[in-house]
Amino acid sequence: MNISRHTPSPADPPDPSPSSAPLRPAVRAEGLTVVRGPRTVLRGLDFAVPRGQITGLLGPSGCGKSTLMRSTVGTQAKVAGTLEVLGRPAGDAALRSRIGYVTQAPSVYDDLTVRQNLDYFAAVLDPGRAAADRRRHHVTRAIADVDLTSHADSLAGNLSGGQRNRVSLAVALLGTPELLVLDEPTVGLDPVLRRDLWALFHAIAADRGATLLVSSHVMDEAERCHRLLLMREGEILADDTPDALRERTGSETVEAAFLHLVDEANATADRPRKETVR
Ligand SMILES: Nc1ncnc2c1ncn2[C@@H]1O[C@H](COP(=O)(O)OP(=O)(O)OP(=O)(O)O)[C@@H](O)[C@H]1O
Numbered sequence: 001m002n003i004s005r006h007t008p009s010p011a012d013p014p015d016p017s018p019s020s021a022p023l024r025p026a027v028r029a030e031g032l033t034v035v036r037g038p039r040t041v042l043r044g045l046d047f048a049v050p051r052g053q054i055t056g057l058l059g060p061s062g063c064g065k066s067t068l069m070r071s072t073v074g075t076q077a078k079v080a081g082t083l084e085v086l087g088r089p090a091g092d093a094a095l096r097s098r099i100g101y102v103t104q105a106p107s108v109y110d111d112l113t114v115r116q117n118l119d120y121f122a123a124v125l126d127p128g129r130a131a132a133d134r135r136r137h138h139v140t141r142a143i144a145d146v147d148l149t150s151h152a153d154s155l156a157g158n159l160s161g162g163q164r165n166r167v168s169l170a171v172a173l174l175g176t177p178e179l180l181v182l183d184e185p186t187v188g189l190d191p192v193l194r195r196d197l198w199a200l201f202h203a204i205a206a207d208r209g210a211t212l213l214v215s216s217h218v219m220d221e222a223e224r225c226h227r228l229l230l231m232r233e234g235e236i237l238a239d240d241t242p243d244a245l246r247e248r249t250g251s252e253t254v255e256a257a258f259l260h261l262v263d264e265a266n267a268t269a270d271r272p273r274k275e276t277v278r
Contacts, residue, residue, distance in 0.1 A: 024087055026051045026179050026211035027072055031081035034067050041067045043234045044081065049213055049227075054205050056222050057215040058258070059231030065215040066104070068231070069181050072213065073101040086178060097125060100172030100180045104187065106164045107171070110157030114148055114167055115139060117156055121171045142170040146200065162193040169200075180204065182214045186221065198224045219255035230258050237261045 027049035034042040041064050049055045057065050070076035071083055074091025083090040086098055108117050122135040143152050146166040151159065156167055165185060172180060182201075186194045198221070204210050205226075214225070222228050223242055230238040230245075238245055238261055242254050251257040 024051075025049055026086060027213065028084045029082065032068075032071065032083050033080045034064075034071055034076060035078045035080075036067065041234050042071070045236050047229055047236055047239050049211060049229075051211050052205060052209045053226035054201055054212045054214060054224070055227045055229060056225030057213060057229050057231065058217065058219065058222050058254075059237075061217055063231045064234045065217075065231060066183055069101070069183050069213065069215060073099055073181050075101075097175050098178045100174075100177035102165075102168045102172045102180075102182045102185055104183045106161075106168040108156045108164055108167045111155065113153050113155055114143060114159070114170075115152045117167055118142055118170055118174065122174050125175055138174050138176075142173040145173050145204075146170045147196075162189045162197075165189065166197075169197075173204075176208065176210075178210055180210055180212045182212065184215050184217070186216065186218070194221075219253070219258060222254035222258075228254065230261065232262060232265070237265060 025048035027047075029045050029047050032042055032045040032047075033040065045068070057068060059065055067076060071079045072085055072090055074085075074095065079090065085092075085095055088095055109120070112120065118139040119135070122139050126135055126138070143149055146169050148163065148166055148170065151163060156164060159167065169182070169185065172182070180201075186197055189197065201212050201214060202224075205212055214221075216222070225242065227241055228238065228245060229236055237258070240248070245254055245257040246252065249257040249260040251260055
């Protein structure tokens with residue numbers, strides 16, 4: 001995969017506090033609570049997502065991963081508590097071009113080519129004739145980033161599932177976001193494509209210094225992350241590195257560590273619900 005470094009363009013908004021920014025986490029939550037319908041889906045979460053790393057958000061289906069991601073990118077209603085993203089309140093309009101978000105369903109138009117899809121989203125993000133050269137540059141680079149240059153003129157509807165996922169990712173990479181929020185980006189992909197996508201995520205973090213928050217319910221993907229947020233039933237069960245989690249629980253794999261922590265939480269179920277292990 002080809003990943004270019006983040007060079008600020010005239011379209012980049014100013015960092016609110018450049019001198020202190022590297023020290024602050026990309027995402028910081030305190031008492032984050034979200035109600036959806038009749039249910040409290042996130043229950044007073046405290047966590048931090050460090051900059052320039054890949055943080056995996058793992059847990060069983062329905063535990064609240066997508067809700068946490070939607071809250072982070074500002075598309076979730078009824079969010080209470082503190083949620084700071086890149087130094088601003090989540091959902092702040094100034095964050096729009098600084099965050100890339102890929103939802104679970106690929107958001108591409110089947111009757112457009114890969115390049116036309118990217119051109120369309122680039123025009124939404126950075127409109128106007130004066131920005132045409134910059135848009136063309138961003139589109140070409142994003143297509144190259146996800147290794148789809150040879151398919152740039154193929155209709156999205158004729159691509160494989162994995163290639164369509166990569167078109168969605170290319171859309172999220174437009175404008176060189178500082179934070180990428182990827183909701184189960186590897187679901188349904190074969191092992192080779194999964195490996196290639198994880199290589200791309202690492203290249204984005206290492207070469208651009210971007211922060212990635214990546215959800216999955218496949219525990220072996222946890223091993224590929226710098227840090228993990230393990231979730232269960234709307235709570236954070238653990239916030240640590242894969243090595244530290246394995247060591248602390250005496251487990252060989254993150255999956256075994258997760259099961260250990262679930263058993264531990266069940267055993268102390270009569271204690272107060274909020275139990276974050278660090
Ligand atoms: N629109 C909604 N109204 C009410 N409850 C909802 C709504 N959407 C999701 N929920 C509930 O919120 C909880 C968390 O859902 P969420 O999609 O965040 O989980 P998830 O961990 O991302 O699951 P998955 O891995 O299956 O995508 C679930 O119990 C779900 O039933």
